[in-house]
Amino acid sequence: MKNFKIKILVLPLIFSLSGCSLWKDFTTYFNTYYNAKTIFDRTEEEILKKRTDLFAFRLDAITPQQKNDLTKVIEKCSKILQFNKESSFFDDALFLTGKAFYYQQEYARAQRKFLELANFPESEFALENKFWLAKTHLQLRNFEEGLKLLEEVQSEALNKDEENIFIEASIFKIGFYLFRQEYQTAVNECNNFLNNIKNNDETTALVLYQMGKIYNLLGDKENALKSFASVIEHSPTFEIEFESRLEYSRLLKDMGRIEESENTLNELLYRGKFKNQEDRILLELGQIYDEKNELDKAINIFMTIDSTYKQKPTAAFADLMLAKIYENKIRDYDSSFKYYNKTASSNLSREIKNQASSRYRIIDKYFTYKKILSDLYLQLTYLNDNNRFIRDSIDFDIAYNQYLEETRKKQEQSSQQSDLSISQRLQQRGIETPQQAQQKKSTDSSLYIDKKLTLVELIAQGKAKKPTRPKISVDSLRTTISQNLYNIGNLFLTELEVIDSAKFYFNEIINNYSDKPYKVDALFALGTYYETNNQKEQADSLYRIIYENYPNHKLFTEAGKKLGLIKSEDKKLVVNDPAEKLYIESEEKYYNKKYNEAINGFKNIYLNYPRSPFAPKSILFIGMIYEELNQNDSAAFFYSILSSKEYASTPYGKAVIAKYTEYKNEKERMEKEAKEKEEAEKKKAEELKLKQVNAEIPNDERPVNKNKVSGDEKPADEKIKTDSIKGNNYQQLKIKSENTDTSKIDTTKKQKIRLE
Known part of the structure; x- marks a missing residue:
């Protein structure tokens, strides 16, 4: 536009000297260049406005519309380059074309245009063009040539007092070194910039902020802290000022200066100018309270973020922090499970969501083991205490009847809701009105405390079932219990990483289930626990028990190695079970609900590796899945495989034998009832057939009761005749009935049998 204004000012003089040439420039500008420049400026502004990091070396992808607009710019400029070479807008069009190709990330084509323009050293775009040419060299990995040109641009810009070009070239160069992870060189470039630019406080603040981040990457916290503190001595933008103050408070916390960090954050929180960033400040404060073990404060802050800023990323981070606090510090796995689930379904990065999903699955596994163990303990109690079974059955029946009554009342109330106000309807359905919700929020200071559910509520949620008498022996139950105690202990040791809880479960096996197969596994796991805690003497004593008493156990060799009594080369190493990997993958799919x-x-495991220890366990899982899917016949089929001779002696076979026996007995009972019902229906059909036959015989042809005295009684000879006719008619009707009605009865019977 500057060029254009000069042309307009000298318009009368030029018209008098060379009207034809000026007219060609004038029409070219308005017909082509002006439109191209307008489109380009608008598109470039959109692209630059969306940049989140000014030091990013790679460009963000542009939208299809922006790409289309840049193509229009290239097409319009190409007309000037082809047909108006004598136009004074030729170098303008060439430069615009190169920049348009660059934004489209067509770096080779952009480079050709910039090289072509470099042949016109007198062009007003010469220095800027050299900068863009340097950028294309670096994008095309011509690093040596690109950096050389950038240095020339910086030097020329300083000599010609072109501050803006020097700033752009310096920022791009810093971004390039960051991209290459040459952090110290990037710091040197920042210092070079600060030494040469004195009067641009906003850009100086920006570079100081970036230098603080680079020092942080280098682990130089002291210099990072100084850089962030220096930002506010200049004139930073609102955003850079906030980010610098926030980074400063984070660094203080990382350096152990917790109180200073907390004070800085509180100061930020109560500054009115940073109101829109309150959620980020609160998130940092919550983490400080977590680090100080002021858990009530931390939980309240994270819950405030979760409820107040649901649409912001900080809400998902707050959920993750809540999940970690509940898991690692409070041991409230129910709440932890809930918040890991929320984090996994958030819009955070894939890495964070995968981390949350992993913890979620581990805790879900814990709940599964815990539920199985609880059921097994209850079954053992019922075997040892029949009164307890009777008492629980009565309690369940009472609660179940109460549940049915409450359900009936709710249905009656639902039918009357048309006459109620909205707030009354919400109240009856157990839904809070906005006023109630607000009141509850302000008064409830212990939202994170899990409330125990009543038996009626558990029934309503499908979490309580009617007590059943155990069909399995005490010995089999104890074996299965020891297996599940080991599973939970191992989960605590390897995945939940709660060593003391692992020790509790392993000791439970050793002390109370020492006659069961999992005693040796528990001894070895407990030895690992002591070894982890640098208690070698206790660990070795447990390894020695295994080594001296269980020579045929799979852990005998490992115990000997731990004691130094067996070297690796003394015994041929056992090849890993090929079914193990398949089992782990299948178990993962199960916990992911696939x-x-x-x-x-x-199925692949037990069909291809039937002798593997993972085969019976895989069959058990198949049965459990079919049970969850309410496909009981399929579940029973696989439980029958476990109950067969091959697997009946395994812990898994023993675990299902009672369930499978009960299923078989119930199946036989149902089949017997169905057969009895079929026979009853058959008998009923035959009686119906006889009734139909009798209904079709006229009254005067029916047999007369000899003992009945009536005035209408026929003479003896007529009676004989009637009897004869009746007999013939009866035979005919019987034949007719057999040919017609019987088929209908049989069809009805078949339909009933199918339904049954």
Whole structure:
């Protein structure tokens, strides 16, 4: 536009000297260049406005519309380059074309245009063009040539007092070194910039902020702290000022200066100018309270973020922090499970969501083991205490009847809701009105405390079932219990990483289930626990028990190695079970609710590796999945495999034998009832057939009761005749009935049998 204004000012003089040439420039500008420049400026402004990091070396992808607009710019400029070479807008069009190709990330084509323009050293775009040419060299990995040109641009810009070009070239160069992870060189470039630019406080503040981040990457916290503190001595933008103050407070916390960090954050929180960033400040404060073990404060802050800023990323981070606090510090796995689930379904990065999903699955596994163990303990109690079974059955029946009554009342109330106000309807359904919700929020200071559910509530949620008498022996139950105690202990040791809880479960096996197969596994795991805690003497004593008493156990060799009594080369190493990897993958699919894939994986194990220890366990999982899917016949089929001779002696076979026996007995009972019902229906059909036959015989042809005295009684000879006719008619009707009605009866009977 500057060029254009000069042309307009000298318009009368030029018209008098060379009207034809000026007219060609004038029409070219308005017909082509002006439109191209307008489109380009608008598109470039959109692209630059969306940049989140000014030091980013790689460009963000542009939108299809922006790409289309840049193509229009290239097409319009190409007309000037082809047909108006004598136009004074030729170099303008060439430069615009190169920049348009660059934004489209067509770096080779952009470079050709910039090289072509470099042949016109007198062009007003010469220095800027050299800068863009240097950028294309670096994008095309011509690093040596690109950096050389950048240095020339910086030097020329300083000599010609072109501050803006020097700033752009310096920022791009810093971004390039960051991209290459040459952090110290990037710091040197920042210092070079600060030494040469004195009067641009906003850009100086920006470079100081970036230098603080680079020092942080280098682990130089002291210099990082100084850089962030220096930002506010200049004139930073609102955003850079806030980010610098926030980074400063984070660094203080990382350096152990917790109180200073807390004070800085509180100062930020109560500054009115940073109101829109309150959620980020609160998130940092919550983490400080977490670090100080002021858990009530931390939980309240994270819950405030979760409820107040639901649409912001900080809410998901707050959920993650809540999940970690509940898991690692409070041991409230129910709440932790809930918040890991929320984090996994948030819009955070894939890495964070995967981390949350992993913890979620581990805790879900814990709940599964815990539920199985609880059921097994209850079954053992019922075997030892029949009164307890009777008492629980009565309690369940009472609660179940109460549940049915409450359900009936709710249904009655639902039918009357048309006459109620909205707030009354919400109240009856157990939904809070906005006023109630606000009141509850302001008064409830212990939202994170889990409330125990009543038996009626558990029934309503499908979490309580009617007590059943155990069909399995005490010995089999104890074996299965010891297995599940080991599973939970191992989970605490390896995945939940709660060593003391692992020790509790392993000791439970050793002390109370020492006659069961999992005693040796528990001894070895407990030895690992002591070894982890640098208690070698206790660990070795447990390894020695295994080594001296269980020479045929799979852990005998490992115990000997731990004691130094067996070297690796003394015994041929056992090849890993090929089914193990398949089992782990299938189990993962099960916990991810991918039931069909899990079933196929488990089937593959027991079909291809029937003698593997993972085969019976895989069959058990298949049965459990089919049970969850309410496909009881399929579940029973696989439980029957476990109950067969091959697997009946395994812990898994013993675990299902009672369930499978009960299923078989119930199946036989149902089949017997169905057969009895079929016979009853058959008998009923035959009686119905006889009634139909009698209904079709006229009254005067029916047999007369000899003992009945009536005035209408026929003479003896007529009676004989009637009897004869009746007999013939009866035979005919019987034949007719057999040919017609019987088929209808049989069809009805078949339909009933199918329904049954």
